[in-house]
Amino acid sequence: MKNTSRDVFPPQLKGKRVLLATESFGPVNGVSRTTLSLVEYLRENGVELAVVAPKYEGSQASLQAQTRKQNYQSNELRLSGYPLPYNPDLTVVYPFRLDEVYRQTFQPDIVYLASPASVGFQLLLQIRQLLRPPVVLLNFQTDLAAYSEILLPRPLALGAVWLLASVQGWLFRHKAVHTVFYPSSGIFSYLEQAGAPVDRLVKLGRGVDTQLFHPSRRDEAYRRQIAPNGEIILVCVCRIAPEKGFEFLAQVAARLVQVSLPFKMLIVGGNRNPAVEAQVRRLFDSVRDHVVFTGFQMGMDLARAYACGDLFLHCSITETFGLVVLEAMASGLPVIARDQGGPSDIVQDQRTGYLVPPSDLDTFVELVQRVSCDENLRTNLAAAARQYADETTWEKINRRVAWRIADAFDEHTRRQTTRRPILDIVGKGYRLIERLRLRVAVLFIWFMWMISVVPLIVHGSKIVPRALQMIRGVSTSK
Template identity: 25%
Template structure:
């Protein structure tokens, strides 16, 4: 059957550069307030937490804050242990030993005594500590900050307790939930990326929680990066529909649904292609079982932007993500997103206006939504254009200001930066 006419010329909607204060003026406004960020993962590691924290550090520095980082040693540190400082991602850092995280061998638990962190924090004035991960390093940091009477807040970035089903360790679920509740309730405030996460944590007895969402760089991710040469490498014509997935190739990402959608689409449109960007423990198995799928591996920077913009439909089948930065990146790149009505999709997609969403677990509906976009190319084009328009309103600057306001617990942070948001604490009742 003939492939439907797909979008061949996309009306580029330019990104408006985010306005930031000159560094000297921003420093005066914030009086060089000192924020320490603690995480078991950070750039150049590739995952949602590392990406979010990199944007956070850059944004805080641009707005005049002093930023310090506490993290485990990474592979990149063997050659350049100061790379995070050299790249301008933070003012200084404390590196601690690490051990591989089971199932995520590229990531490491940080191993540090709270006494060591306490001595390091005591050497300099610190206004607040943000603990992004709940491993041994995060726990040591919470204890150290509390011992010094420094305000410490936590972030809910990863649904590890929901992963137990996928890794056949369901017996750990109850223990992980209890630990999650205990850990977060040791901190003054838990920042959550979506209202759905707030409801989930409230049901677990965790609080108070506050909404801190995410942004997207619409200059980096832009439909103008669409590359006919890359599509030619994929063996597709200008009108051939290309499905894209970006993320970890792992059990908790619900990849079988993406592959099922692709297989069903191929019956009607045999020249359609699926491109998987990312790596993970399932890659070898998937490569064997799906030889016609394009496995692009990990892509970064401009190369990643080209992959986004050169596809047509973005698949986000996850049921476990707390947010999903890739949804915003796909929207900014001018793709139609098909996702469950959860996390970032619930926050930012409006059904049949800038994407297609399905009730959680409706696999058949997900498959049919992908087919519908190929049957109705005009709908697909309209959704793509509106997704780009909406993404242009989702810059990082406002989210950075909100983070500082919440972390520092200061109404002055709002007036200094003109943030008029009043929805600070998330109320679920």
């Protein structure tokens, strides 16, 4: 195996059983698209894969629209839970038992956790109780602490951030966890402070479909529909939600109107909570003639939306990576982004776009003006952006993940072989203890549900209006 080229799929993974658990599999978001790409790659290369994910309304219809091969839906377990009030596409899964998951899928050789939260945390806690736990790899894709800081009132937010960091650090330190993938330098710092083992942290970006997202998707008829008077088209793609920086984007739009820049702002995305989407849209009431909301789009429609733009604006500061930034660059758009989170590691300042201090509205607006009015500058930035995206295909990213999984499995197998005689001697007695530990773990999960998740659900209807009120207050004050 040592002489095997890493430019191909690791042959030792073929036929292995991988249990892939994810918090989002089907909704239109970066985590879901990233996970779906890996699922397709592993199955195409002969891995026996079971997917465990939350149920959500419309899950099958959405998944069928994104899945390229119908048989990829086999061996999929959907867990019941409670949808979050401010984002119904995300579900907090009810407490479940590991043995029930295994019974409905299989006993895995490898466990892979994508963006662990209500599903991943429960699996990790129960895996810790096993006599011979499978090897675990996880991909830290969602900064729950950053969302908590924005969506919750300060006393509750501080408690939530502390609790999340404590739980994540404790779970990630377990010996079964071989690798923790992280997407950006900011997340590395967070994980290090949370107590995750630094020697197991591995940086992993995301890939992009450079054939789907391509400058050739530019549609002049669609451009005329959006900007009938030849205005510059500014594109923003993300879920319509308070934490995505829309208060900042609305202020940018208002300032651009003040300086008489002829522009149209194309905002692609939505939210299955109509009240949340309506409240965010109201932020743009004063500039509504310059803003076009398209709702959710994907596939060719999404690729066309990107390619028909002239400049991509990214105002969220909660992104662990920012897949939309990479898709925009693949589509030939320069990017102007606030310099925080994942985009800070993607955008090459002054080469593929610009990074702006998160609170510097003046500089952000000035750069939008400059790039919009300078066609040569915009062309050069766009070419460099596309060139950068060409080096970040899904094939390369997924192959890196596959080899890391293979290495983890090989190391785990060697360790298990050396320990097996001792475990066989104490096996029967220990299994009784193991079953007891698993039951205690499930009881602990129910306890955590009662003290943390239930209050969040009960007060969920208050969280969104409070967050939106905060947004409007910030906008008014500035």
